Amino acid sequence: RREVAPFSDDDVALAESFAAQAVIAVENVKQFKALQARTDEVQALNENLESRVATQVDELERLGRLKRFLSPQVADAVLSSGNDKLLAxxxxxxxxxxxxxxxxxxxxxxxxxxxxxxxxxxxxxxxxxxxxxxxxxxxxxxxxxxxxxxxxxxxxxxxxxxxxxxxxxxxxxxxxxxxxxxxxxxxxxxxxxxxxxxxxxxxxxxxxxxxxxxxxxxxxxxxxxxxxxxxxxxxxxxxxxxxxxxxxxxxxxxxxxxxxxxxxxxxxxxxxxxxxxxxxxxx
Known part of the structure; x- marks a missing residue:
């Protein structure tokens, strides 16, 4: 505007509309980033859970093999020690x-x-x-x-x-x-x-x-x-x-x-x- 004059009601309404849209856009970006962070966290948890499940399955299989010729408490001890050299x-x-x-x-x-x-x-x-x-x-x-x-x-x-x-x-x-x-x-x-x-x-x-x-x-x-x-x-x-x-x-x-x-x-x-x-x- 080249002339200094009060904003009209339409100008104010338009500015308020832009401001409201900007607030919504900023809030959407915040929610998107929060959702993305949560998604990454859940994905990391899933990967960790899969790794833990695979490890536990492997341990159960090893424990089953050990219990074929070791007493249960000894098999548990060998497995928890992580040292298979005990069996060499x-x-x-x-x-x-x-x-x-x-x-x-x-x-x-x-x-x-x-x-x-x-x-x-x-x-x-x-x-x-x-x-x-x-x-x-x-x-x-x-x-x-x-x-x-x-x-x-x-x-x-x-x-x-x-x-x-x-x-x-x-x-x-x-x-x-x-x-x-x-x-x-x-x-x-x-x-x-x-x-x-x-x-x-x-x-x-x-x-x-x-x-x-x-x-x-x-x-x-x-x-x-x-x-x-x-x-x-x-x-x-x-x-x-x-x-x-x-x-x-x-x-x-x-x-x-x-x-x-x-x-x-x-x-x-x-x-x-x-x-x-x-x-x-x-x-």
Missing amino acids: SHRALIATLFCDMRGFTAFCETAEPEEAIEVLQVYHQEMGALIVEYGAGVDHRSGDGIMVIFNDPLPCDSPAEDAVKLALAMRERMAGLCADWRKLGHRLGFGVGISLGYATVGVVGSSGRFDYTASGTAVNLAARLCDQASDGEILLSPRAHKAVEDAAVVEPAGELTLKGIQAPVAVARVIRLKNAEAAAVRA
Whole structure:
């Protein structure tokens, strides 16, 4: 305008209309930017969620594989550590426990298959629960035979003592089971062999089938002691005996000539834990 004069009502209305449109445009831009930021945030969250889900699925798959040959708590510990090197082949000082039922082969020859399977199922269910309760690292089962390892892949302070505690709990539980089975005419017993020594431990196998296991003279010795144990006996190798002499009441069981072991072995028999004996005296 070249002349200074008051704005007309139409001019004011037009200016107000432009101002209102500008406010709306500014507000739309703000909302668009807020929506864009929220969209980016949601997208980032989705990407993070997808990554976490993929990681958890991978962990569940690894956990499932580990639980095929490790106890649940050990599998969880290995997975949480993120260190698969724990499972690589290595030498370790371990306590090895072998146990099986006395008279099971003869029982299977005369029992109905359904009876044999039922006995075996109850046996493994009860022994498996004790193995987990007493924190064993690994257990393998074949028929009525069970092998348990202490001090690998996770360390423990007293592997031989822990093995003896498990063996005593197993013996006590099996005494009740065998008494029930005798009422059905099944004459079964239970024996245990325990050794302490160095062995080669790690994952062995091929694609689709892997096992975490131990091999060596100490492992063979525990197996041979189990073979020699009578019903209710828990036999110890010399080194295992030495390791538990302050914790358990034991007695000599003589020298045994064992298959695969060159020299005769001085064997000890576990009676009870010393703290259990002291508690009985106080009572």
